[in-house]
Amino acid sequence: MNIMEDGPSLIWGVVCILLLISSLAARRLPLGYIAKAGLAWVAIFAALFAIFSFRFEFLGVWERVKADIAGTGGQTISGEAIELRRQDDGHYWLQANINGKPVRFMIDSGATITAVNANTASETGIEVDANGYPIILNTANGRVAAKRGVARSLSIGPHNIQNHQVVVSDSFGDVNVLGMNFLDSMASWKVEANMMVLQP
Incomplete structure (x- = not known):
């Protein structure tokens, strides 16, 4: 993974998470609920970031699976x-x-x-x-x-x-x-x- 190339995307993801947490806090929701919601969104953003970063590897695996199914x-x-x-x-x-x-x-x-x-x-x-x-x-x-x-x-x-x-x-x-x-x-x-x- 190239940190220099992926840096802006990582920063943007952190900003989005902070904005989300701030929005939840502004609604005066219980602290426990805010923490759970924040962790859930962190996990979602992390999963999306991993999929984007390893998209070419996932594509290679998919091509291998298709080839095995087709017999090639x-x-x-x-x-x-x-x-x-x-x-x-x-x-x-x-x-x-x-x-x-x-x-x-x-x-x-x-x-x-x-x-x-x-x-x-x-x-x-x-x-x-x-x-x-x-x-x-x-x-x-x-x-x-x-x-x-x-x-x-x-x-x-x-x-x-x-x-x-x-x-x-x-x-x-x-x-x-x-x-x-x-x-x-x-x-x-x-x-x-x-x-x-x-x-x-």
């Missing part, structure tokens, strides 16, 4: 780069749009191809090759059968990837994973000090 916590777009902060579960999460609809993905460099659960594929209009032979994938939960599909549009902010190849299965649970075929579509990507930076 830890995700920023700086120029052309997409920056992701490692989350408490140790993973990097990315909010993307599949065919214009928001989907939260975990980024996994150990996965060969982007994996989408059946519900997400249906909700976002991913084109699934229902007639093709299923492929067998080795996952953390064992071997699962999946079908190939195509996301016509996968976008993050202004960045758009067209005809992104995916696999779809009921066995993926609620998690959607961006694999190496997504990372390979980037011009570059790196991880430094708990930050992943994607450069489309």
Whole structure:
């Protein structure tokens, strides 16, 4: 807090409190009532002064809460780069749009191809090759059968990837994973000090 800049505001607040107390005293109210009223107004002015002084910090907290609710916590777009902060579960999460609809993905460099659960594929209009032979994938939960599909549009902010190849299965649970075929579509990507930076 800068005392020189906030000094006039502090003085003005003290003057207002003194005027209020003087007004109450002029009405010949009991001394105890005047003291309680004065303390109440001091507390109100102090709270307002604190809110004003820390308004930028409060705004930052609010922006963080909004980002967490929207699923974009830890995700920023700086120029052309997409920056992701490692989350408490140790993973990097990315909010993307599949065919214009928001989907939260975990980024996994150990996965060969982007994996989408059946519900997400249906909700976002991913084109699934229902007639093709299923492929067998080795996952953390064992071997699962999946079908190939195509996301016509996968976008993050202004960045758009067209005809992104995916696999779809009921066995993926609620998690959607961006694999190496997504990372390979980037011009570059790196991880430094708990930050992943994607450069489309």
